[in-house]
Amino acid sequence: MSEGIKDRPELSEAAAQSRASVLRSRAESYIALSRHDAAIADLTESIALAPDNARAWRLRGESHRVVERYEAALEDFDEALKLEPDSAYALGSRGQTYAATGRLEEAMADFEHALTLSPDSLWILEAKADVLVDLDRLDEALGEHAKIISLNEDLAYSWVARGDLYQRMHLYAEAIGDYTKALSVEPEHVRALSRRGEALRMVDRYEDALADLSRALELDPDNDRAYGSRGAVLSELGDDEAALTDLNRAIELDSGYIWAYRVRGEILQELERHEEAVSDFSQALHLEFGD
Template identity: 80%
Template sequence: MSEGITDQRDLPEAAAQSRASVLRSRAESYIALSRHDAAIADLTESIALVPDNARAWRLRGESHRIIDRYDAAIADFGESLKLEPDSSYALGSRGQAYAALGRLEEAMADFEHALTLSPESLWILEAKADALVDLDRLDEALDLHAGIIALNEDLSYSWLARGDLYQRMGLYTEAIADYSSALEADPEYVRAYSRRGEAYRMIDRYEDALQDLNRAVELDPDNDRALGSRGAVLSEMGDNEAALKDLNRAIELDADYVWAYRVRGEIFQELDRHEEAVSDFSRALNLEFGDE
């Protein structure tokens, strides 16, 4: 039941419909405020009052998905789809939940069905591309990203997403070009600066990398990934003191940042600070592989 409510089972039908409608509307605001447990409580009562409302099931499924309750999300989207079989939103969101659980073939089936209904839905196309990557169907994913970009070349995220795939494939020049296109679309896109800086680092263009990572940190001083990458670049450039400062801060921001522990451990090793190096390497092994 929702806040302050005890039992509404005996409400007349018209009152039940009215109450359920307000609960659904309030739940949407809770979702916008990222108060997903409150949204789920409202939607649970709304569903108890009016079980045949597809929107309530769909909204509750989305709240479950956002807070990583994927099995509950899949169940709710399934109920929504019984009522509205051609909801591309429910299909796309259920596909995302399947993908998060590694059930990639089921995810692909939902994405394919959703795209027959909404063929230019960018978020579903992006989700399908991610699933193709997870299936190691990289060429298909690249083709899909090209199609996504063609739909709207002014969307910075679409360029960044393909850049990330190029970087995963070790195609750093292509990745840099896409990150640059993302920055043309959005000159203050922190992630694009951070990722392009990392791509520059991978091809030993340290000055370019540092320039991008400095800009990323300037725009977002608490960006742990940009700080970690900048620490690695500074170490490559021989400034271990500044590198350690960045890596220390990155780890403060994210105590589970495996790569930062590994890089900091290598710097400690280079400085003959082996106890600290052992501690960082051990922490990295614990986080990544569960070593004690």
């Protein structure tokens, strides 16, 4: 851990600047290793030694953001932007922080400013699209996703992100198309397989859905959402016992999985196992509404 500046009164200005630089560099490696508290400690000393370095404020703000110390992050990004008002990175990161705290209009203002400075920044475009979804401006969000994909069609994640939005809008054919594009880029993309399986279920293509969800579970055996979706598919295909096995596993992996309780309750009800069905429906109500 860094020694405090108070322990180094003998440092010359040149030495202080040199030490601050090394601390900033070490902090970046700590950040890459997800050791954010260590990064914050280094950056705090670096800022004490060289308070006019915007990068140090920005990096510390990013570490605060990642560990969800949002007010501290905002203070650091504000300082960084006083020193470098046109830093797209600091604006984008502050926008993400605003979004995380529900300050969506302020997030949008930061993203818009950042994109005037760096219009092809994929991560800022993605963050802006997410905020547009939160604002229920879904058509605009689709426009942002189209920009993202046009910048690089070889990123599976970008196709999946738009597919997820199509699915949210109940545009299942479009969602399936995007997940298929993602899988052409990355055939073992678990989320693309799982989400395409869910979209296929929604259009009653149960055998295709089963194939996708089973493959997703081969690749990620602890994927609770894939178990839940496959359980629903198996029920539609008439295999209630296999469906219950999957739903049991989904709930074992995530005891707060409301939808799985509801689906399991419906299967149990059809099997006339009403006490168990009542228990599942009651748990679903408790988790969603606090009953």
